[in-house]
Amino acid sequence: AQRVTQPEKLLSVFKGAPVELKCNYSYSGSPELFWYVQYSRQRLQLLLRHISRESIKGFTADLNKGETSFHLKKPFAQEEDSAMYYCALGGLNSGGYQKVTFGTGTKLQVIP
């Protein structure tokens, strides 16, 4: 079974402080991992995916297969980063179909 765990419901940091949003996953196969962001009253949109290894809006995420983690990091938080962040895992379900599973999300609040 696929499972994504985001242990923090809310993370508050001061502007300019480093940010780390935690994500752990459980999956027996080779996972595809994503971070999605939802700004206030907007639809979810892809922030980054592990396979592309890119930095988007200053955010990076490294897949650690040993720790089954995919934490999202940014060295210096900005007020516009305040949003809901979801970690997601793509893989095959028990029926052999592709499926994406989301974590419960972490609300990032950047304090001016």
Added chain:
Amino acid sequence: NAGVTQTPKFQVLKTGQSMTLQCAQDMNHNSMYWYRQDPGMGLRLIYYSASEGTTDKGEVPNGYNVSRLNKREFSLRLESAAPSQTSVYFCASSDGGNTEAFFGQGTRLTVV
């Protein structure tokens, strides 16, 4: 460039009423999903469809039914609405579990 389109955007129902939320995507994606989003609960999967003609229950299917009408459309039906179904509903589609999921703008449903 419509992407994923959901209708309606807002709806108020009385307890016991029924309604269908419509979702259509124009990206020729195989997989489609219905989620509900509640404060503090994040995204919870109601139903998903890995391909045309197949549907599977997610985490919270009780009180809902779905129809994958064709490859483009995936509807969610509430047969007898309850106040506990007050939520924001998101439809999403992807070309499989290991690719980006695209979301609709959401339906804000209130059951009184």
